[in-house]
Amino acid sequence: SQTIHQWPATLVQPVGSPLSLECTVEGTSNPNLYWYRQAAGRGLQLLFYSIGIDQISSEVPQNLSASRPQDRQFILSSKKLLLSDSGFYLCAWSVAGTLRSNQPQHFGDGTRLSIL
Amino acid sequence: DAKTTQPTSMDCAEGRAANLPCNHSTISGNEYVYWYRQIHSQGPQYIIHGLKNNETNEMASLIITEDRKSSTLILPHATLRDTAVYYCIVRGHNYGQNFVFGPGTRLSVLP
Numbered sequence: 101s102q103t104i105h106q107w108p109a110t111l112v113q114p115v116g117s118p119l120s121l122e123c124t125v126e127g128t129s130n131p132n133l134y135w136y137r138q139a140a141g142r143g144l145q146l147l148f149y150s151i152g153i154d155q156i157s158s159e160v161p162q163n164l165s166a167s168r169p170q171d172r173q174f175i176l177s178s179k180k181l182l183l184s185d186s187g188f189y190l191c192a193w194s195v196a197g198t199l200r201s202n203q204p205q206h207f208g209d210g211t212r213l214s215i216l
Numbered sequence: 217d218a219k220t221t222q223p224t225s226m227d228c229a230e231g232r233a234a235n236l237p238c239n240h241s242t243i244s245g246n247e248y249v250y251w252y253r254q255i256h257s258q259g260p261q262y263i264i265h266g267l268k269n270n271e272t273n274e275m276a277s278l279i280i281t282e283d284r285k286s287s288t289l290i291l292p293h294a295t296l297r298d299t300a301v302y303y304c305i306v307r308g309h310n311y312g313q314n315f316v317f318g319p320g321t322r323l324s325v326l327p
Contacts, residue, residue, distance in 0.1 A: 106259075134314070143303075143317035144260070159314070190259050202248045202267070202307075205315055207259035 102127035106191050106208035114216050119164075119178040121211050123191030126172065131193040133174040134205060135166055138188040150174060151196075186215045219243070219306040225322040228298075234291040236321050238304030241285045247308045249280060250315070251289045253300040253323075260303065260317070263289065294325045 103126045113119060125131050132151050136144040146159045148166035156166050163182050167175045174191055189212075192205040221239040228234040240249060250265040264271055264278045266287075271278040277290040291298055303320040 138317075143319060144315070146314045146316075149314070192259075202265065204250055204262045204265055206262055207252075209259045210257075212257070 102193070102206065104191060104193055104206060104208040106189075106211055108211060109209065110212045110214075112214045112216060113181050115183055116180050119176070119181050119185070119213070121176040121189055121191075121213075123174040123176075123208060124172055125174075125193045128172070128193070128195070130171055130196040132196065132205075133168060134192040134194075135164075135174065135176050136190040136192065136207075138190060138210075140187070144190065148176070181215050183215050186213055188212050219247075219316070220304045220318060222302070222304050222318070222321045224319070225324070227324050227326055228291075228294045230296060230325050230327050231293055234289075234294040234298065234323060234325070236289040236291075236302050236304075236323065237286065238288070239286045240304070240306045243284050243306050244308065247306045249278065249284075249287050250305040250307060251276070251278065252303045252305065252315075252317070253298075254303065254320070255300045263302075294323075296325050296327065299323060299325045 106123050134149045135147040138144045150156050150168045153168055164178050188210050190207050190210045192207045194205045195203045248265050248267050251263040252260040254260045263275050266278045280287045301320040301322050303317050305315055
């Protein structure tokens with residue numbers, strides 16, 4: 101069966117520090133991968149999605165970037181964190197080729213990021 | 217620009233069926249209805265999805281009205297562990313379409 105792992109589960113970082121959040125998927129090949137952010141008391145906002153290695157699409161302009169160095173690895177980064185980057189970051193995957201289909205996305209357990 | 221409307225909160229007695237409604241009156245022909253739930257401090261969990269026929273799996277049943285303008289998620293025998301925020305999402309399969317999560321319904325299963 102497929103599993104998705106995110107780490108760390110929680111992170112406290114000072115303003116201006118760099119960020120690297122990692123997500124890996126097991127049990128499937130060439131998945132579509134996604135990064136979302138959920139601000140407190142609000143819905144999820146899609147940040148990035150990827151249909152393959154080094155193929156990243158950004159949904160909103162922001163202080164963050166994403167990379168996919170391997171098929172099942174998705175990394176969310178920042179060079180200098182802002183206070184507004186605080187939130188709950190979720191990685192998700194879906195079956196390959198399903199940007200055009202009805203297959204659901206499956207989410208990891210998230211990273212709770214606090215910026216001080 | 218949420219495409220769905222759900223009650224803010226609902227209560228359900230443990231062991232009874234929980235029926236969570238969702239209105240999606242502007243749904244278009246190629247859009248599916250998805251249900252997820254989120255337990256505090258965890259990622260959203262996929263429950264079920266459908267296009268126009270009723271669907272059932274080991275977690276729940278999805279009833280979609282004939283005009284597809286509304287649907288109901290049914291948890292047949294709610295347990296305390298079903299307490300969560302439930303999200304109804306309408307999504308098409310055009311390239312680049314993504315899952316837009318609204319505020320959802322906070323279901324409290326009471327002992």
